[in-house]
Amino acid sequence: MYSLLSTQNLSASFGSTQVLKNIQMDFDEFTVSAIIGPSGCGKSTFIRCLNRLHEEVAEASATGKVLLQGHDIYASDVDPVAIRRKIGMVFQKPNPFPSLSIFDNVAIGLKLAGVRRGAILRETVERSLKLAALWEEVKDKLNSQGTSLSGGQQQRLCIARALAVEPSVLLMDEPTSALDPISTAKIEELMTELKKTVTIVIVTHNMQQAARISDKTAFFLLGEMIEYGETSELFTAPKDQRTERYITGRFG
């Protein structure tokens, strides 16, 4: 029995600067894993390695293995495009596509993948927006621009957009850092609901958030994974001194 997603000796660099060093982690199916750590420690870089988005940055490179259901997604015969279809991502800043309607923002992943049937698209859009807890707010204005929504609504639109292509893993890079407490609460609530169908890896700066929503938590420091374990244990009885100092707010 292997985990849904795992990394082996994963290292990443920008040019000649190494920012991730030999990361080993396993993510089990239908769990929420949180990644915490001080700014610049490589959290974003790490999750961007998981869907091979890291390599799209100029001069960025990664070595090691990332296994999805036991298959190395960095193997030379694997198409990164196919991988990203399976491993979706939500970014820190809400980024709906400009000039596209709410409907098209959600439908575009399927549309551009060749799905033409209107009924299927409508059904998917409705289901994804409901999953993202946005349906009630936008069902009467699906044709208005995605960018016309509020920041919190835009972020939920981005979540719906990512869910529409039915990924098995959803990566979230500080999805609530730009949002107010109410939108944040909505998205947190949503995650507990989502984990029935997808596996979530979330980066967060908010330790209360990590404690509230995640099953397991990892602490990163200077490109290394210091500690990874059950969330309740990591926050109450950290094994590493550095973790303890970070979560008690004594550095970082």
Added chain:
Amino acid sequence: MQRHFADYIFRSYRKRKAINALMCGLLVLAATLAIFPLFSVFGYVVAQGYSALNWEFFTAVPKPVGEIGGGMANALLGTCTLVALASLIGIPWGVSVALYLSEYGGKQGRGRFAGVVRFSADMLSSIPSIIVGLFVYALVVITMRRFSAVAGGLALGILMIPTVCRTTEELLRMIPEHIREAGLALGLPRWKVILWIILKGSRGPITTGIMLSIARVSGETAPLLFTAFNNRFWQSGLDQPIASLPVQIYTYAISPYDDWHRQAWAGALLLVMLVFAMNLLTRVVFNSGGNSKKQGGN
């Protein structure tokens, strides 16, 4: 002492206010003078050309030399043909180069070759248009052994490339990188992200830029003089010389006949209105598709 200080404050504030008023006045004056040429040119052309604008002018071809009457229908159609040919060449070419520069040119367009291309485009846009005409003359007219619509269209098309390319590139760059990443993260290949999300996302402003460059070349005269040449009859084929409004205006204006002078003014009026209409249409397009510019920023 107190008194003295207050005096100083009030006096210096009065002085600053006076200078402020003077400078604002100068700026308003400059702005007013800037729109003055446009309105005086337009007013003058209307006054001079209005009387010769009639049905015949729009429907007839020129009469033989010496006969009164005839029109510029062939030149009007010719200008439309030339502009269409130029667009067919200039738009896809310019947009392709822009896509290369903003999306592919190594390190998000900061590669060395991209720099050379960008510099060349800027150089090309500052080359006098008559030189481009000469180049096409040497390349096409001499090889084909005749003046032709194709040669004229090519000359105008080449003139369109740098403006289309540079405005499109600027607009594509206004779409932030994380929008592209969001597209990639959906499992879409890069070319689909570029065509259906990035290009489509800025289609309003890009159309505006393209329309303005079309308006620009539709009034070009010099590059047509020895490429498209002129034609006193209806055009008979794209490999034949073709009439155009600017060249017709030029030919009539330097002729010794009063009737032709009147027609030259009417042609000028028509050309100005054509360009005006195109700019106006652009505004409409821009304002309806223009939300994208306002909101596309984040």
